[in-house]
Amino acid sequence: MKHNKSYYKKELPYEDRTIILEGPVTGAEIEKLEYDEGLVAFRRPKEQKKALIEIADLPEGRINIVRDGNRIVGYVTFLYPDPMERWSEGNIENLIELGAIEVSPQYRGIQVGKNLLRLSVMDDALEDYIIITTEYYWHWDLKGSGLSVWDYRKVMEKMMNAGGLIWYATDDPEISSHPANCLMVRIGKRVNQDSIERFDRLRLQNRFMY
Template identity: 40%
Template sequence: MPEFQFVYPTPTEMLEHHRLHPDLKVFRPAHLQHRALIGITQIADGSVGTVLCGEEVVCYATLHPPDHYQRFGEATVSGMLELGAVESAPEHRSQRLARRLLEVMLPEESFQQNIIIATLYHWHYDLENTGLSTYAYRRLLEKLYSRVGFEVMKTDDPEISSYPGNALMVRMGREVPEELCLEFERLRFLRQTRGLDLSQH
C-alpha cells in the first residue's frame, strides 16, 4: 500500500515542488489547477490541504474567502470562508483520502468564529469516473461534508436553486459574531431582502 502524507496548511514552497497527479483534472487540466492551488496559498485567509504520495499531490482541498463573482463574495463582514475544490485521484479513491484530509483540515474545535460554505454544483461532479447519477453524487458529497460539520441550507441563489442536483452546505461556528450571521442570512436570501429595510422586519 502506498504511503500518504497529509499536510495542512500546505506551504507554497512545498506545493511548488510537488506536481499534481495528472488525473486531478475535474476543474481544469492538472498543471493549471496546480498553478491555481499555489495562488490560493498566497492570498489572505487562503489555504490548501494536500495528500502527498511520493512527489505527487494525489488529493487536495481548498479553503479561501468566497470568490468576488459569487453571491457570498459580496459579504461586507469578514469571517466567511468557502470550502472550494476538493478532488482525489481516481486510482486512490478507495483510500478515502478526501474524507481523511477534511478531518485534518476541519477538526471540530477549529474555525469556530467563521461561517464556512460549500457550494455543490452538478457541473463539477465527476460522474464519468464514478458512474454515479447526479443525485447520487450530490448525496455522496453531502455525506462527506456532513462528517466535518456541514449541513444543507436553503438559498434563493439562482446558481444553486435552479437545479435540484446543486446544494448549499454550511458549517456554522459556535462563536460566529452576530453581524456575520446577519450578513450571511441577508446573502442567503438576497432576492427576498434586496431593497428592503431589514431593521423593520
C-alpha cells in the first residue's frame, strides 16, 4: 500500500476528556509525539517508537495510533510479513500482516483496541488485501491482565473480530507449537480467487490437514 492512504479519525471518551484514534500517520508525525512508557510489550518504549517510525515510512507500511493529547498511548501496525516467516514465501503481493497492536495498560477496558481495529478497516483500499495476524501467547500481558492464557485468547479473538479478522486453521510450526496460538485472517471483498487459493496453500502445507 502506498502513502496515498485515506486518513481516518475517531474520538473516544476517556475520563474527563477525549482520546483520538487516527491514521495512517507518517514517521514524521510519530517522531513529534511523546510515547507512553506503558507500551512495553515488544520492545523498550524508545526502541518501539523508532520501530513505528520505520514501519510508517515503508511503502506498504501503515500505522494507526491512539493519542491522548500529544502522547501515543496505543497503536496498530500493518506491513508485509517478515521475510523469515512462512507468510512471505508465497509472494502474495496483496497479503499484509497486522504485525502488532498494543494499548497502554491504563487505557484498557474501554474497548480502545476494538475501536482502533474498526478504524483501521474503514479504508476501502484494504478490500484488496488479505490481512493476517499471528497471535502468540508469549506476547500477551498475562501477568498484567490477571487472565489465564485461554481467557486472554478469547479477549484477543473478540478484539480481532471487531476488525473483521477470524480464526483460520494453519500447520505453521510456530503457531502449532502451543494450542493458544492462532492465525486470524480478514479477506477483503475484492481479493481474487487465485490469491485466496495461494494463501490456502501457504497456511496449510501439510496436505493431511485439508
